[in-house]
Amino acid sequence: MKRGRKIIIAGGGTGGHIFPAIAIANALKQLEPETELLFVGAKGKMEMEKVPQAGYRIEGLDIAGFNRSSLIKNVGLPFKLIRSFFQVKKIFQSFRPDAVIGVGGYSSFPVLKYAQQKGVASFLHESNSFAGKSNQMLGRHADKVFVATDGMEKFFPAGKIMITGNPVRTAIVSATLSREEGIRFFGLDPSRTTILSIGGSLGAKSINEAIDAGLGQFETEGLQLIWQTGKPYSQRGKEVAEGKGNVWVNEFITQMEYAYAAADVIISRAGAMAIAEICVVKKPAVLVPYPFAAEDHQTVNARNLADKHAAILVSDGDAKNKLVQTAIDLAKDPLQQKELKNNISPLSVTHADRIIATEVLRLTGQKI
Template sequence: MIIAGGGTGGHIFPAVAIAHALRKLQPGIDILFVGAKGKMEMEKVPQAGYEIKGLDIAGFNRSSLIKNIGLPFKLIKSFWQVRSIIKTFQPDAVIGVGGYSSFPVLRYAQAQGIATFIHEANSFAGKSNIMLGKKASKIFVATDGMEKFFPAEKIMITGNPVRQNIVNNIISRSEGIQFFGLEPAKKTVFVTGGSLGAKGINEAIDAGIAAFAQNNVQLIWQTGKPYADRASAIAVENKNIWANSFITQMEYAYAAADIVISRSGAMSVAELCVAKKPVIFVPFPFAAEDHQTANAQNLVNKQAGLMIKDSEAKEKLVAKAIALAGDEQQQNMLKGNIAKLAITNADEVVAKEILRLIS
């Protein structure tokens, strides 16, 4: 089996979850990942115990058109690399999880008559997945209403695969607090902008940083690389703040957290439902079709989360978090409602269906 894609944790972590489920159901299975050179999958996939091959490929750069000059050459080169990988590995099936490295792998596999599967995590499908969906054997989706993107007969609603260390999390709050060197008696806010960080959230937290200590609230702050140095300098001066660019053991952060501030990408939402935490969502405003706002609004409508626009985060986010930290009744309501939306076995459902269709 080849699993292709990556770029962000939202693509990588469900891919690894599917790989684990396949290996559990069929222990002798041979799994190879294919990703983009220089992207985080090249580090995270080997850490999870799988081999990965990197392609010389890049996505379309919307902010600087001049940077796209070499794109056609990279795409052609990546197809030659894919051809070599598939000829050598000879997969029974290829699974695409999104990210631009998945496109040439699935496209070539389809041309060779190899079974292909797509996992689309978002409520708005990516363009490459829409193109690939026409020839895919099966398309696994998180939500209903995806017939506008894919052939209805190929769709299977499975939800989004969540990392097993979060599904099976038995770490206590006190163990989580101890892991970050914080105080058990204080309310704890966990701030995460996803695997790459979130500028709007980081700047809002920075602007209101003094208010946390003033209100006896402590902070676990996952910043992403661009903001890491600034946040680390702040943490040195404030004992109530733990800051780092990335948290490998997210189960400890979820265990420690009384409240979470997060982007609302599909995988973040899926994990937070499983973690059963009161959440304030700050959707990434430039996501395709504004799908992060749609994801967050879906939970707000069910009283399973709160939402603040990225453009209003600097003025409102910290005050909202501190108000929620002091309101046990609202915390319990949000916790109870978000827990009802949790799907814990999507990886197994996807793996079983793939193995059934290729056997």
């Protein structure tokens, strides 16, 4: 019996890294069921919960990222990085991978760096249209760099780049739910226009505060709201929505396919994966980029769509005064909704996970 390839998938920190990683893992297993997979993440981060839920094994590293808001918190960072390399060495000695795929996040760097030092096939997936410094370093020595958009030659060697788009969760790509099914899932009224607000897996302070302040306006305008607050704002969100029949609120939506089916208009951060999902479901969206993302890549992501008239961009600083009214105006304007849908539809990529998995298996096969 043929031995399956052993592949490590490293990274995490947010849903934007974890869900594409799981999509790639699923595609690898579909293409070659004997493939043995191991995830490596950062202890205390959400991948340690989400990956086992998806049915995969994960090892955690003692690592943290650079804290831009408090330099004093970075004092122990070099020690954590050194410790993580020892942990990675132990994982490699035990698992003996044929290849490593990095999807971004704290744990991606030490795993890919070690793989490259040891001559193990390494692959990088850069989901954003602006690559961070560590990914640029890793990309120089990777066997292949999978990217979401064109124009990435300024970050990576042109010969290593493969444009694949971003992997989107299978449940979203293959969903056949009707709008009514989606709305009833949240206990809301199918006859009302529905706005979905998602701030990413960890929540979005400016979006939540804007919605909190303008909650009454949705009711006045006859609109209803599905509001994913993230954990930090969950309690406050539930308090202000108490007794409002037109608002569903929770910290996290586990079955996003129902939320996307229900939505007539989406309010979202502009992380690469959020945008990839909005493109797949082809919904009109108001994007509020997180301004402190590395190299302000969320603004770059959002502007790419706004310049194509495929989404509306509201800056984080303007969210408090403009976001709710912008979303309401869009919800009341079927012609603008149609224009945004028409322009976002060609940007949809539904099989990035399979393209990436196929290429990884092809190139890993050459190396074994």
